[in-house]
Amino acid sequence: MTLIDIILIDDSAFDLFIYEKLLIKSGIAKSVRTFNSAREALKYLIDEGHLLPHTVILLDLQMPDMNGFEFIEEFSRVSEILKNKIKIFMLSSTIDNGDIEKARESPDIIDLLSKPLEIDLLKRKLQI
Amino acid sequence: MSDKPIRILYIDDEEHNLHSFKATFRKQWDITTTVSVVEAEELIEKKDFNIILADQRMPIMTGVQFFEKIRDQYPTIIRILITGHTDVGAAIDAINKGEVFRFIDKPWDYTYVENAIQHAFDIYKTREDLKQRNIELQKANEELDKFVYSASHDLRAPLMSVLGIVNLALLEDDLQSQNEYLELIRKSVKKLDTFIINIIDYYKNSRGIPEVTSIDFEELITEVRATIQYLPEYGNLKITTDINQEGIFRSDIMKLRIVFNNLINNAVKFQDITKTDPFIHIKITASPSGATILVEDNGMGIREMDQDKIFKMFYRAGATNSGSGIGLYIVHEAVSKLEGAIKITSTYGEGSIFEITIPSINK
Numbered sequence: 001m002t003l004i005d006i007i008l009i010d011d012s013a014f015d016l017f018i019y020e021k022l023l024i025k026s027g028i029a030k031s032v033r034t035f036n037s038a039r040e041a042l043k044y045l046i047d048e049g050h051l052l053p054h055t056v057i058l059l060d061l062q063m064p065d066m067n068g069f070e071f072i073e074e075f076s077r078v079s080e081i082l083k084n085k086i087k088i089f090m091l092s093s094t095i096d097n098g099d100i101e102k103a104r105e106s107p108d109i110i111d112l113l114s115k116p117l118e119i120d121l122l123k124r125k126l127q128i
Numbered sequence: 129m130s131d132k133p134i135r136i137l138y139i140d141d142e143e144h145n146l147h148s149f150k151a152t153f154r155k156q157w158d159i160t161t162t163v164s165v166v167e168a169e170e171l172i173e174k175k176d177f178n179i180i181l182a183d184q185r186m187p188i189m190t191g192v193q194f195f196e197k198i199r200d201q202y203p204t205i206i207r208i209l210i211t212g213h214t215d216v217g218a219a220i221d222a223i224n225k226g227e228v229f230r231f232i233d234k235p236w237d238y239t240y241v242e243n244a245i246q247h248a249f250d251i252y253k254t255r256e257d258l259k260q261r262n263i264e265l266q267k268a269n270e271e272l273d274k275f276v277y278s279a280s281h282d283l284r285a286p287l288m289s290v291l292g293i294v295n296l297a298l299l300e301d302d303l304q305s306q307n308e309y310l311e312l313i314r315k316s317v318k319k320l321d322t323f324i325i326n327i328i329d330y331y332k333n334s335r336g337i338p339e340v341t342s343i344d345f346e347e348l349i350t351e352v353r354a355t356i357q358y359l360p361e362y363g364n365l366k367i368t369t370d371i372n373q374e375g376i377f378r379s380d381i382m383k384l385r386i387v388f389n390n391l392i393n394n395a396v397k398f399q400d401i402t403k404t405d406p407f408i409h410i411k412i413t414a415s416p417s418g419a420t421i422l423v424e425d426n427g428m429g430i431r432e433m434d435q436d437k438i439f440k441m442f443y444r445a446g447a448t449n450s451g452s453g454i455g456l457y458i459v460h461e462a463v464s465k466l467e468g469a470i471k472i473t474s475t476y477g478e479g480s481i482f483e484i485t486i487p488s489i490n491k
Contacts, residue, residue: 012289014289014315014316015289015292017312018289018292018293018296021296022292022295022299025296025300026299062278062285093281093284093285093287093288094280095280096277096280114288115285115289115291115292116288116289116292116295117292
């Protein structure tokens with residue numbers, strides 16, 4: 001099985017802890033990097049993205065300062081080379097139809113996964 | 129009768145009619161007159177009239193034609209047509225095309241005119257009130273939408289965290305880790321509970337009937353302090369008070385409790401753990417005219433860019449996990465309802481001072 005490099009972006013220290021553990025325990029992650037702010041994650045991608053291997057980002061939606069959709073808007077402006085290396089899934093507890101629709105329509109979001117994260121579902125989506 | 133006199137425009141090519149109307153009613157109403165429909169249009173543009181009276185038989189255009197012309201642009205003004213003789217054709221036109229509210233027969237019956245105008249104004253006012261009420265409702269609805277959206281997130285997120293931990297715990301055999309997970313679940317449930325309590329506070333604050341009593345600040349602060357000293361984040365925080373109360377200060381105790389609860393809770397939650405002597409200082413000066421409340425801390429402080437936003441609903445400053453973004457909004461709402469004001473002075477990294485001034489409710 002291919003192991004994947006994962007970036008988690010969530011303002012909840014709680015959820016970062018849970019999902020980091022879950023991803024490692026499930027054996028699908030090669031590495032997990034966590035960010036509690038979307039802005040910091042974006043800065044990291046812009047500054048050091050060229051060093052990144054192919055990466056899956058699990059992005060929370062409701063966050064203070066910069067929320068998930070605002071992150072996506074900024075991300076859409078990064079280079080194609082970087083974009084091709086990154087797959088973004090939104091990971092949220094939202095049940096709002098507007099959010100769901102918006103996530104579905106975004107070309108930069110592969111899918112909206114609901115919290116709590118189901119590893120088997122993620123595996124299927126990534127076809128691993 | 130309302131405070132402002134009814135604003136009336138009267139158009140008639142026979143000047144003596146204008147004079148007699150004005151002479152009779154100028155004391156009770158705000159009356160503008162003109163003999164020309166052209167000038168009438170200019171007047172409507174400049175002044176906000178409640179009612180327009182127009183004579184049917186005029187040169188250039190009839191009263192009905194005039195009403196038909198201005199109807200779409202000024203739909204709120206109530207139209208009254210004055211006719212010398214009852215002409216069925218004109219009456220039908222007046223109703224269908226001019227959408228007039230009422231006819232007045234010449235010669236005047238003053239009581240009838242007075243009643244007609246008063247009645248017209250009542251309708252004008254009812255419509256305006258309805259419009260105002262609609263705007264308010266729309267605003268309330270938007271707020272409710274936002275509330276439901278954010279509340280659903282803030283209610284669901286901790287639950288989903290718990291579910292996530294349960295899933296994780298099921299993968300774990302080690303008993304020690306199991307206990308760690310239980311501890312996490314406890315925290316998450318606690319957070320959810322705090323949010324629910326906040327929501328209930330908000331509800332009581334915005335919908336509840338105010339209960340105005342004489343306030344004993346010493347007692348109130350002691351009571352609030354008792355509830356927070358068991359908070360896990362309390363640490364070695366020192367709370368000092370300086371209460372100066374002279375005479376009777378009356379206010380809604382429920383709202384004041386919400387204010388103190390949230391401000392003190394925040395000061396506890398957002399302590400700066402790197403400081404050796406974390407403190408909260410509460411200074412209150414109260415008299416029969418009003419109270420000034422200062423809540424000062426040497427906590428984390430609030431960044432300048434966040435300071436004007438912290439009182440907004442669901443705004444959370446900083447990427448910390450502790451706030452739901454509703455506490456200060458409730459404080460702000462409560463202070464506004466008490467017709468007071470709240471101000472913040474804060475330096476990031478040094479601490480914050482919340483200053484609240486509230487008038488005493490004396491009736």
